[in-house]
Amino acid sequence: MYLTKSGICHKAVALQMKKRNVFYLIPQVLLQHNFLEICVRYFQTCGNVHVLKPNYVCFFGYPSFKYSHPHHFLKTTAALRGQVVQFKLSDIGEGIREVTVKEWYVKEGDTVSQFDSICEVQSDKASVTITSRYDGVIKKLYYNLDDIAYVGKPLVDIETEALKDSEEDVVETPAVSHDEHTHQEIKGRKTLATPAVRRLAMENNIKLSEVVGSGKDGRILKEDILNYLEKQTGAILPPSPKAEIMPPPPKPKDMTIPIPVSKPPVFTGKDKTEPIKGFQKAMVKTMSAALKIPHFGYCDEVDLTELVKLREELKPIAFARGIKLSFMPFFLKAVSLGLLQFPILNASVDENCQNITYKASHNIGIAMDTEQGLIVPNVKNVQICSIFDIATELNRLQKLGSVGQLSTTDLTGGTFTLSNIGSIGGTYTKPVILPPEVAIGALGSIKAIPRFNQKGEVYKAQIVNVSWSADHRVIDGATMSRFSNLWKSYLENPAFMLLDLK
CATH class of the missing domain: 3.30.559.10 (Chloramphenicol acetyltransferase-like domain)
Structure with a gap:
């Protein structure tokens, strides 16, 4: 059987699909109840996988998958390379339907990889970091800071990497070494880092997926970013400039100062109206219900x-x-x-x-x-x-x-x-x-x-x-x-x- 962007099919059908991602699945894979996860893992690490385009990566979205028969196609949300994909805000649980965008970790034109952080959003219960499901280039940000984003609506547009012409021959992917396997596993896992560390990495054009974390559970620390930057450039980030200490001004000489005629102050401020959101919005709901008790x-x-x-x-x-x-x-x-x-x-x-x-x-x-x-x-x-x-x-x-x-x-x-x-x-x-x-x-x-x-x-x-x-x-x-x-x-x-x- 072969895995394509549309699902699972026989070899005869797969070979007719030009310029598409097609991956061969050995029988042992199809017998596993979690064969979809095995497909991706075999494609990345196993030498028994035959690939028409070995450099392509197969993407899977969040919908649940159902496989009933080898002759049927398996529906997926796979992304074609070279297309602009609308990355939508997924359901983050607890019945939350809207969130506030608190911080962007990317800007238009930035290149992102899978699991790279895109932004941080805050609901009325907690803050959540949103990560990318695709490799590609950010083409559009749909929200500004402090805007309200809705679940199921587009968050960013990502242009996936373009296809390159290559031979359509079926080739066997060579088995990878233990070191290469370890590197791929590191690249594919979720990146753990605080917003401050992510901001430091973004300012220095460093992909967190390329940095090995030394913290608990592989968390990337500030020292890991600095060490990575020193190894890459041989330079260390300059320390923050210290404020210059100015001597106190000389005391004025004793002299009679005339009292100026004061004018009544003129107030020029304007009222400002803003929406109630975040934890304050949650407090409105909770306290309104509480005071009925x-x-x-x-x-x-x-x-x-x-x-x-x-x-x-x-x-x-x-x-x-x-x-x-x-x-x-x-x-x-x-x-x-x-x-x-x-x-x-x-x-x-x-x-x-x-x-x-x-x-x-x-x-x-x-x-x-x-x-x-x-x-x-x-x-x-x-x-x-x-x-x-x-x-x-x-x-x-x-x-x-x-x-x-x-x-x-x-x-x-x-x-x-x-x-x-x-x-x-x-x-x-x-x-x-x-x-x-x-x-x-x-x-x-x-x-x-x-x-x-x-x-x-x-x-x-x-x-x-x-x-x-x-x-x-x-x-x-x-x-x-x-x-x-x-x-x-x-x-x-x-x-x-x-x-x-x-």
Whole structure:
């Protein structure tokens, strides 16, 4: 059998297809359930493949393939070389129909290879890097930065490489060496790199597919780009110029300066209207639904004096493990222990509040203030995590959130939420529930305040205020109060947590 741009056919039909891609498939390939993937792999690496045009590459799109009989053609979305192909924005999941174009990694006239990054888009849930499915030249960009792109609509036009006349004889592709095979595998895989590294590569006309990454899972680092550039040109990128330090201007001599007659200021600014998009658009939907819920509020103060001492003792140990230890891991673990006693607070209700679902996992969300807006990633399965496990995951989420690289998995599936408004300022707040959750807590800043101990003596106490909100349709005030008291006891006496840890 032979693989052509139209599908699978017999040799007699394949030989009649002039100036087309035709690949011979050995019988063992056709017997495999995943024979399409094997076709491409055999064409790239196997010496038992007969090719009419051995330098051509066969492209496959996203549609699912169905093979029923050797005499039938197999429909594909293969791209002919030398044609201008409309590269459309594919479905990125989660029911997302539109995204915002945040950054272009290519421009018109640039040459791209398969898996090279084309652009970065942002939905109301996460940022996604779009990669090329073709080798060719970018002919047209359909959107500018911050434009709204729609799933299924053209993103760019790519002119695939033109065909070259060659003999139509069937030839046998020689077997490749181990080194060549390794190089081809590197070229064909998905390139892992941050937007900053991709921008550095683009500015120096370097294809990421030609660079071997030294990071985790083959991720390309900035040092890999610099080393590649040094090997190619023998030059090292010049350092950024330092700003020249200017001496302070001389002080003016004492003299009487006449007071000028001031004119009333004339304001020349203009109002600006722009669409709501990205994370802000998601917040519009979520908060509009949330404020339809009858909220119940409860506030209290917690003495963290003993917890402050414990954290100071553990900080050097955490630092030795490469972990930044804040108070938040203790807050989250105390919440999880409290939810074990009050599972109704770790539940969700349907849209009409007819059914309540008790969640087995404690996926506790953390509200974060970022340049992109408010986001709420969550730490999964806090009920089985240690304090160090929680701290490690928080470090990861905060690092990705600061650069807008959180995944959809990080941002979905929450069952309870804490908001640390105190890191910015403030003592009390009125947090808004994130539906379909039924409760949320907000923490103020930690302040040193004089308090009386049991002996009536004044001491310096480390006080934090907490504000809870609950869905009053399913949560009553007594339940919220008891949960808060239990959470408070864990933090004021950290050793108590050991009694309930599992």
